[in-house]
Amino acid sequence: MGIQLPHVARMLIIQAKNCRQVTFCKRRKRLIKKANELSILCDVDVGGVIISNNGTGRLHEFSNTNSVTGILQRYESHVETEKEISEHSNYSSMKIGELLQITERQLEETNADGLTITELVHLENELQTALIQIRSRKTHLMLESVKDLHEKEKLLREEKKLLENNRAQMKKNRKVNDMSDLPPQRVTLNFLK
Template sequence: MGRKKLEIKPILDNSCRQIAFCKRRKGLIKKARELSILCDVDVGVVIVSNRGRLHEFSSTNSMTGILQRYERHVEAAKEISPEIQVSELSKYSRFMTMGELLQATERQFEETNADGLTVTDLVHLENELQTTLIQTRSRKTHLLLESVKDLHEQEKLLREENKLLEDNIAGMKKNRKVNEMSDLPPQRVTLNFLL
């Protein structure tokens, strides 16, 4: 017995719609994370709920970087082929620019009213914050470990360079001593050997 095929149409019941939104949002973000890991690509997902809440996922350390790359791509496409059809330009124009997205995010955070949130909303918000915190800590740890590794490599190179310089100095001192010995008159050299 398989699963029944779901007819794609708006869900009329508010609670069912909210539950479906939460489950599908989590599924979409999970798929985006899997896509970014499996295919080694940068993925950015922005979801705005019907209540105006913003949900986002970025496989890199910032959504801003992905949006900037998107804007550069659109600008480059316009410059490369100015004869792009109007339908293609309208396809890109329905997306927010990076500035508009950042402004919408700021508005959403400023307007967030914790008193109007249900317990389910708060639990989902808490889970998202924990997930984001884990990702942030993981990225920070990764960057710190890379930094420590780079510093160890630099330390090793500096030690090798220091050892080389010490060897050069020792060789120069030895050469100077030999030169001083050869500059002495022959009688003194003989006397030095006798002592």
């Protein structure tokens, strides 16, 4: 027996090649239209890539910015940053766990009652040093992230200012155009007799 698809899914599978192509074109256009609306209404960057599967492998792309490549590069850098942060946090937690295990083993091996005060202070200092290093690394990563966000904010503010200037210029040009459409008025001077 084959895989049983739900009734709705069975209806969506289009058998005729020509019908599939027509449906693909219509839905692709609607998808691009919706992506464009999303980018305008929500003021977000949107990019999409569609590769047809009809043998030609034709590539269709949409981007409300200059290129899909720019959006993909931003996505990749975001994913890498998130991955790096999670790896460092995993490393930090792993390092703490390892230190606790080492300390526990040392206490079990040497019998804690048999340790001198100096040895216990030494173990405590090692733990404190490791914690300080981990916190320092975490703080460093957070500061780098904050710095990146500040740079992005600065760029966005500059872009906003540029857009506001463009908008003001467009309004000014529109006013000048509206005034040029008005019929010229005659200027009359009344002289005293």
